[in-house]
Amino acid sequence: MKILVAVKRVVDHAVRVRVRPDGSGVETENVRMSMNPFDKHAVEAAVQLGEAGHASEIVVVSIGPKQSNDVILTALAMGAHRGILIEADGRIETLAVAKLLNAVVAEEQPDLVLLGKQAVDDDSNQVGQMLAGLLDWPQATFASEIKVAGDSLEVTREVDYGRATVGVSLPAIVTADLRLNTPRNAALPMVMKARSKPLAVRPAAEFGVDLTPRLKLEKVSPPAERVAGRKVADAAELVAAISSELTELEAL
Amino acid sequence: MSVLVLAEHDLGALSAATARIVAAAETLGPVDLLVAGQDVSAVAAEAAKLAGVEKVLVADSAALASLSPEAVAALLARLAEPYSHIVAAAAATGRDAIPRLAAKLDLMPVTDVVAIHGPTRFDRPIYAGNAIETVSSGQSKHLLTIRASAFRPAASGNDAPIHPVDADVTSVARFLAAHRTESDLPELSTAQVVVAGGVSFGSAEKFALVAELAKVLGAAVGATRAAVDAGYAPNDWQVGQTGKIIAPDLYIAIGISGALQHLAGIQGAKKIVAINKDPEAPLMKIADIALVGDLFEVVPQLIAGLGRE
Numbered sequence: 001m002k003i004l005v006a007v008k009r010v011v012d013h014a015v016r017v018r019v020r021p022d023g024s025g026v027e028t029e030n031v032r033m034s035m036n037p038f039d040k041h042a043v044e045a046a047v048q049l050g051e052a053g054h055a056s057e058i059v060v061v062s063i064g065p066k067q068s069n070d071v072i073l074t075a076l077a078m079g080a081h082r083g084i085l086i087e088a089d090g091r092i093e094t095l096a097v098a099k100l101l102n103a104v105v106a107e108e109q110p111d112l113v114l115l116g117k118q119a120v121d122d123d124s125n126q127v128g129q130m131l132a133g134l135l136d137w138p139q140a141t142f143a144s145e146i147k148v149a150g151d152s153l154e155v156t157r158e159v160d161y162g163r164a165t166v167g168v169s170l171p172a173i174v175t176a177d178l179r180l181n182t183p184r185n186a187a188l189p190m191v192m193k194a195r196s197k198p199l200a201v202r203p204a205a206e207f208g209v210d211l212t213p214r215l216k217l218e219k220v221s222p223p224a225e226r227v228a229g230r231k232v233a234d235a236a237e238l239v240a241a242i243s244s245e246l247t248e249l250e251a252l
Numbered sequence: 253m254s255v256l257v258l259a260e261h262d263l264g265a266l267s268a269a270t271a272r273i274v275a276a277a278e279t280l281g282p283v284d285l286l287v288a289g290q291d292v293s294a295v296a297a298e299a300a301k302l303a304g305v306e307k308v309l310v311a312d313s314a315a316l317a318s319l320s321p322e323a324v325a326a327l328l329a330r331l332a333e334p335y336s337h338i339v340a341a342a343a344a345t346g347r348d349a350i351p352r353l354a355a356k357l358d359l360m361p362v363t364d365v366v367a368i369h370g371p372t373r374f375d376r377p378i379y380a381g382n383a384i385e386t387v388s389s390g391q392s393k394h395l396l397t398i399r400a401s402a403f404r405p406a407a408s409g410n411d412a413p414i415h416p417v418d419a420d421v422t423s424v425a426r427f428l429a430a431h432r433t434e435s436d437l438p439e440l441s442t443a444q445v446v447v448a449g450g451v452s453f454g455s456a457e458k459f460a461l462v463a464e465l466a467k468v469l470g471a472a473v474g475a476t477r478a479a480v481d482a483g484y485a486p487n488d489w490q491v492g493q494t495g496k497i498i499a500p501d502l503y504i505a506i507g508i509s510g511a512l513q514h515l516a517g518i519q520g521a522k523k524i525v526a527i528n529k530d531p532e533a534p535l536m537k538i539a540d541i542a543l544v545g546d547l548f549e550v551v552p553q554l555i556a557g558l559g560r561e
């Protein structure tokens with residue numbers, strides 16, 4: 001099968017972001033950026049399907065500013081074959097991202113699209129489901145295991161009550177959760193090789209998708225701050241402290 | 253303005269989240285509550301009791317048995333027309349179905365809403381809760397998922413009429429198996445008291461101390477991603493950015509460092525108790541009550557001490 005993987009360049013998950021004082025957003029200047037962690041799991045899943053003989057071609061696509069090149073190169077170094085960068089600056093809503101991906105699906109005709117379950121910048125958790133809706137394909141989100149069974153997949157999903165296994169026939173959309181696999185760190189030769197793999201750069205305008213945001217972003221504010229409370233000296237004091245909290249709760 | 257709310261339910265019982273979503277949705281307009289599934293008359297009867305519900309719509313069919321996103325989104329699309337808002341809990345069913353529906357209706361949804369400022373203005377957390385964005389929408393219809401723990405539950409005592417609706421949808425995905433975590437402890441997402449443990453417990457056997465303490469307190473159990481990854485706790489106990497988001501009155505964190513992805517799940521907690529041998533751990537710095545100590549010494553003492561009270 002042919003697999004398309006969508007990867008996003010985001011503020012590195014280890015960075016503690018700061019809200020700009022004017023409330024226009026979070027500070028992204030001089031902040032470490034990297035591939036959205038969930039997307040690494042999606043790329044790894046695609047590469048593993050390839051290694052198991054199930055995938056003939058793996059194409060990665062990223063939508064964003066020029067620098068998103070980096071995350072495509074990371075995916076190519078992990079083992080993807082070809083990259084597409086759809087260049088777009090500014091705020092692009094998930095609906096527009098899904099429509100651009102829809103256009104790429106129309107061109108590339110993949111059997112499977114792998115995405116991350118959510119981008120850790122906007123924490124939207126929307127694009128995979130939206131793309132599935134646009135294509136009218138089955139979706140299996142929050143995947144922690146993918147098994148190929150003929151021309152369908154058996155996907156184990158992380159759900160509220162534990163896990164659930166669903167069968168989806170291809171073509172399908174699968175979004176990756178963190179326990180799907182352990183993404184590899186590409187060795188240097190692979191990183192070098194990635195640079196010679198095909199990478200098409202195309203302006204978003206080429207796809208005829210309206211990128212105008214539907215939502216007005218009014219402001220971004222910092223969350224309520226928590227401050228340190230008191231220290232207790234030992235377990236006995238803690239027992240007393242917890243008991244008094246519980247008594248207070250019961251009184252409510 | 254009128255609101256269609258998708259009820260969350262599991263194993264024939266309405267989930268506690270639904271009462272909170274109804275209360276939140278009621279601020280947007282009169283609420284119709286949709287119960288979709290198979291053999292859901294008992295759930296519908298429970299739903300009808302929630303204050304603020306005008307009527308309960310019941311879509312009962314085999315195709316809705318597993319609440320696949322394909323079937324739920326198709327059902328919602330059919331019912332959408334008269335409503336200004338379509339709302340679900342930011343839990344498994346809604347997270348899956350609402351964005352799918354949004355794309356079908358060519359609408360931009362707002363997910364994981366934590367505050368409602370009128371019918372078209374909403375707050376949602378971004379960057380693992382390290383920032384809150386306020387958005388407003390001029391769209392013709394508003395599709396929302398709401399974080400249940402950020403809202404108070406609706407009262408009970410209503411007797412709303414129950415109407416069956418056409419439930420003829422097809423489900424393309426085949427449901428193969430459910431792997432449920434069996435536990436007699438309270439439901440994590442809505443529990444009043446939660447005891448959580450980290451990877452420092454070192455084994456599943458030792459992690460059982462967390463459940464033992466929880467039992468004494470009538471609390472739910474939570475875990476860090478590291479503890480879940482290590483196999484000490486089931487995935488549905490994970491608290492955080494990618495696990496459950498909780499807002500208990502009391503959160504007791506044992507041997508948990510307080511990574512920002514974990515803190516994302518407990519920002520709504522009223523009081524935080526932390527036990528850690530490292531006084532510099534981030535969670536110790538925001539805890540209301542902190543004890544520096546070795547969990548293997550402290551936890552058995554807590555179980556004994558609190559069990560006595």
Ligand SMILES: Cc1cc2nc3c(=O)[nH]c(=O)nc-3n(C[C@H](O)[C@H](O)[C@H](O)COP(=O)(O)OP(=O)(O)OC[C@H]3O[C@@H](n4cnc5c(N)ncnc54)[C@H](O)[C@@H]3O)c2cc1C
Pocket residue numbers: 013037038120449450451452475476477478479490491492493494495496506507508509510511512513514517527528529530533545546547548
């Ligand atoms: C994209 C992404 C999403 C994530 N989502 C989540 C999420 O949803 N939830 C989540 O929890 N994590 C999440 N994580 C992981 C998170 O970054 C941390 O790795 C994780 O929370 C750490 O778990 P921990 O506190 O158990 O372990 P550690 O960070 O290793 O901390 C262990 C703590 O135990 C203390 N300790 C050790 N021994 C003892 C002892 N004997 N007595 C007392 N204290 C002791 C140590 O001092 C330390 O503070 C995510 C990460 C990424 C990249």
Ligand SMILES: Nc1ncnc2c1ncn2[C@@H]1O[C@H](COP(=O)(O)O)[C@@H](O)[C@H]1O
Pocket residue numbers: 006007008009036038039042061062063064094097114115116117118119120122123124125126127128
């Ligand atoms: N700008 C983008 N470019 C490529 N893929 C994206 C982009 N935004 C989101 N995605 C994909 O969609 C997934 C879910 O993102 P979101 O719905 O924004 O949380 C991500 O993990 C990516 O796989």
